[in-house]
Amino acid sequence: MTTTAPIGIFGGTFDPVHFGHLRPVLEVLEELPLAEVRLIPVHVPPHRDTPSVSSAQRLELLRLAVEGVPGLVVDDRETRRPGPSYTVDTLADLRREFPHRSLCLILGMDSFLGLPSWHRWQELTRYAHLVVLDRPGSAPPAEGVLADWLAERRTESPEPLRSSSAGAVYFHPVTQLDISATMIRHLIAAGRLPRFLVPEAVWRRIVEQGLYGWTAGTFTHTT
Numbered sequence: 001m002t003t004t005a006p007i008g009i010f011g012g013t014f015d016p017v018h019f020g021h022l023r024p025v026l027e028v029l030e031e032l033p034l035a036e037v038r039l040i041p042v043h044v045p046p047h048r049d050t051p052s053v054s055s056a057q058r059l060e061l062l063r064l065a066v067e068g069v070p071g072l073v074v075d076d077r078e079t080r081r082p083g084p085s086y087t088v089d090t091l092a093d094l095r096r097e098f099p100h101r102s103l104c105l106i107l108g109m110d111s112f113l114g115l116p117s118w119h120r121w122q123e124l125t126r127y128a129h130l131v132v133l134d135r136p137g138s139a140p141p142a143e144g145v146l147a148d149w150l151a152e153r154r155t156e157s158p159e160p161l162r163s164s165s166a167g168a169v170y171f172h173p174v175t176q177l178d179i180s181a182t183m184i185r186h187l188i189a190a191g192r193l194p195r196f197l198v199p200e201a202v203w204r205r206i207v208e209q210g211l212y213g214w215t216a217g218t219f220t221h222t223t
């Protein structure tokens with residue numbers, strides 16, 4: 001039995017962080033509720049090309065995005081660990097730090113559907129619960145290895161997230177924001193403003209540092 005609110009863990013490439021990441025995790029933080037959500041940028045993503053923007057820069061964009069927001073905390077542990085950033089290693093590390101605490105790994109539905117390709121994915125629930133965010137355009141699997149695994153762990157109520165430290169999978173409805181980092185990178189590359197999709201401080205830093213191919217004079221409208 002745990003006595004304190006769970007800790008949320010939200011990993012991602014955050015290339016760059018956008019409101020499609022931030023609004024859903026704020027809702028989970030407030031509604032479950034969680035004690036905090038740790039946003040953990042991946043250093044070397046195992047499932048995709050290495051981002052063009054360094055992990056130090058992505059980390060900095062994330063810090064600017066959550067500055068002054070109580071309960072949203074940036075955790076740089078993956079950027080300090082060499083080699084591929086496997087989530088199972090991150091959870092094992094957090095479990096050593098918090099041996100008795102409820103830990104909730106927060107995932108978008110698209111990431112959840114890709115779980116079977118993750119390193120030692122079936123061990124994730126040894127270390128944490130999973131909280132899956134409904135993301136536009138995706139639904140839970142109806143059949144297959146993930147559907148079978150889910151059937152043994154799914155809870156319709158968030159209660160197990162408070163009463164045990166790991167093991168359950170819970171789907172939490174959130175405001176649907178059809179925003180992706182890919183869309184933002186494409187907008188910038190096409191000379192269009194990503195404003196109102198990312199926090200203003202994030203956009204200012206992208207401009208200052210010329211990230212994602214931004215160069216002065218690219219835009220027809222002033223920035």
Ligand code: ATP
Nearest residue numbers: 011012013014020107108111135177179180181182
């Ligand atoms: P990219 O377009 O570069 O693949 P992304 O926008 O999907 O990036 P990631 O950093 O890869 O962002 O995702 C981190 C986590 O956030 C994942 O669990 C992903 O499913 C979730 N996520 C990303 N965008 C949204 C969104 N609009 N709504 C809900 N969850 C999201």
